[in-house]
Amino acid sequence: MQQSINVAVIGAKNLIGEAVLELLAQRRFPAQRVYAVDGEDYEGDVAAFGNRELEVHQLADFAFENVQLAIFVAGSEVARRYVPDARTAGCVVLDFSAAFRTDEGVPLVVSGINDNLLLDAGETGLVAVPNCTVTPLAQALAVFAAKGLSRVTVSTYQSVSGSGQAAMEELATQTTSLFAQRETEVNVFAKRIAFNVLPQIGDVDTAGVSEEERSVQHELRRVLALPDLEVEATCVRVPVFFGHGWSVALATEQPLNRDEVALQLEQAGLRVVTESDSFGPYLTPMEATGNDLIWVSRLRVEGARVQFWLAADNVRSGAALNIVKLAESMLAKGYLA
Numbered sequence: 565m566q567q568s569i570n571v572a573v574i575g576a577k578n579l580i581g582e583a584v585l586e587l588l589a590q591r592r593f594p595a596q597r598v599y600a601v602d603g604e605d606y607e608g609d610v611a612a613f614g615n616r617e618l619e620v621h622q623l624a625d626f627a628f629e630n631v632q633l634a635i636f637v638a639g640s641e642v643a644r645r646y647v648p649d650a651r652t653a654g655c656v657v658l659d660f661s662a663a664f665r666t667d668e669g670v671p672l673v674v675s676g677i678n679d680n681l682l683l684d685a686g687e688t689g690l691v692a693v694p695n696c697t698v699t700p701l702a703q704a705l706a707v708f709a710a711k712g713l714s715r716v717t718v719s720t721y722q723s724v725s726g727s728g729q730a731a732m733e734e735l736a737t738q739t740t741s742l743f744a745q746r747e748t749e750v751n752v753f754a755k756r757i758a759f760n761v762l763p764q765i766g767d768v769d770t771a772g773v774s775e776e777e778r779s780v781q782h783e784l785r786r787v788l789a790l791p792d793l794e795v796e797a798t799c800v801r802v803p804v805f806f807g808h809g810w811s812v813a814l815a816t817e818q819p820l821n822r823d824e825v826a827l828q829l830e831q832a833g834l835r836v837v838t839e840s841d842s843f844g845p846y847l848t849p850m851e852a853t854g855n856d857l858i859w860v861s862r863l864r865v866e867g868a869r870v871q872f873w874l875a876a877d878n879v880r881s882g883a884a885l886n887i888v889k890l891a892e893s894m895l896a897k898g899y900l901a
Contacts, residue, residue: 568596569900570631571891572655574623574646575638576600576611579725580660580696583884584635589614591888594895601626602638628653632900635887636661651689656900658887660693665783667692672786674699675889676833677706682894691890696882697722697776697799698783700858701810704874705788707828712817715794718780721802721809722765723849726878727752732805739803753801762801774799807849808882810874822865829860837861846873853877856885 571588575581581602588598600611600618610617623646628634634650636643636659643663650657664670671681672692682691694702697720705713724731731752738748738758748756755762766775773781776799785793802809826836835857839845846861852875862873876882894900 568594569633569895570597570599571595571633571635572599572601572621572626572628572631573611574601574626574634574636574642576618576620577602577606577609578637579729579879580637580883580887582612583879584637584887585611585613585618587880587884587888588891589616591892593888593892597631599626599631603642628655631655633658633891633894635891637883637887647690655689656894657690658693658890658894659690660883660887662695662779664690664692665694665779665786672783673890674702674787675886675893677702677787678789679890679893682890682897682899691894693883693887693890694783694787695776695779696726696878697808697810698780698787699886700808700874700876700882701780701812702784702787703832703858704812704829704834704860704872705784705814707825707832707834708814708816708820708870709788709790711820713788713790713793713814714817715796715815716784717796717813719798719800719811720776720780721761721800721804721811721849722776723802723804723806723808723878724757725806726765726808727801731757735803735805757801757803759803761803763798765799765801804849806853806877806879807851808876808878809849811871812874813869813871816868816870819867820865820870822863825865825870826860826863829863834858834860836863847875849875851875852881854880856881 601621606620609620628650634655634657640661640663643659643661670692724735734752741748764774768774777797780797781795837847847859859875864871
């Protein structure tokens with residue numbers, strides 16, 4: 565990475581924006597200047613960048629001409645409104661929202677799986693980043709793609725941070741109210757989340773499939789380049805602040821060996837938990853929070869069928885780390901000149 569560029573993080577004051585800024589600083593991304601950008605609610609505010617504080621610039625009048633890379637983590641509505649402005653100004657855009665994930669003309673990329681598609685970013689100037697539920701799952705499933713992966717059944721257990729700061733505050737407030745024997749208020753979620761689980765994330769279609777479940781199906785097929793992959797997903801919101809869990813069952817065309825599967829998962833950068841580990845024999849979402857690893861435990865292999873439990877920090881390793889790694893790859897490949 566010889567060149568130095570200017571970078572803007574749009575949505576700098578939300579959970580993922582803060583994590584992106586933290587990782588850019590920790591990984592010493594060679595930016596000459598980093599701009600923290602957000603909406604009018606944060607006028608006059610600052611955002612943390614390592615041991616520095618950045619002034620928060622207003623999105624409505626931000627000059628994209630001043631940056632070579634714009635990282636959007638502010639949601640679909642903001643992306644649809646402002647990504648065209650960034651592109652017109654000559655910015656390359658990494659977008660973490662659903663706005664462009666279904667656009668076949670926009671590469672949908674997970675670092676280490678389909679980085680070759682970043683070449684297309686040199687032409688389109690836009691890369692879509694998958695859902696934080698999809699990225700860790702795709703990294704695990706990519707190990708089995710060469711074995712004839714044919715079917716995946718997954719149940720997700722998703723923390724409230726996936727719905728943002730207001731959802732976290734609702735869980736905290738409801739929990740406090742219940743302990744104090746007061747009535748709880750429901751605003752962010754359709755039903756009470758404290759001491760409960762909600763087996764639907766997003767609206768459902770006529771087939772009864774939720775938006776989050778469709779996202780998992782579509783994005784996995786695109787990232788793994790397996791358009792015919794059978795994906796059955798049930799997405800559940802759980803009363804946990806940070807950290808997602810996945811219960812995964814899959815089938816391949818070839819029989820597998822457990823020791824070989826564990827080794828290949830480790831070689832792919834995942835951490836396989838064994839009973840000899842000090843925190844074994846399994847790892848929880850709480851323990852996965854605050855680190856960059858994707859944790860595999862409860863690994864079972866029987867012939868061509870595999871089952872395992874996955875845990876990861878949804879904000880950090882599920883979203884922000886992939887974004888920053890993609891930015892590093894694009895810079896190294898000369899796409900941000």
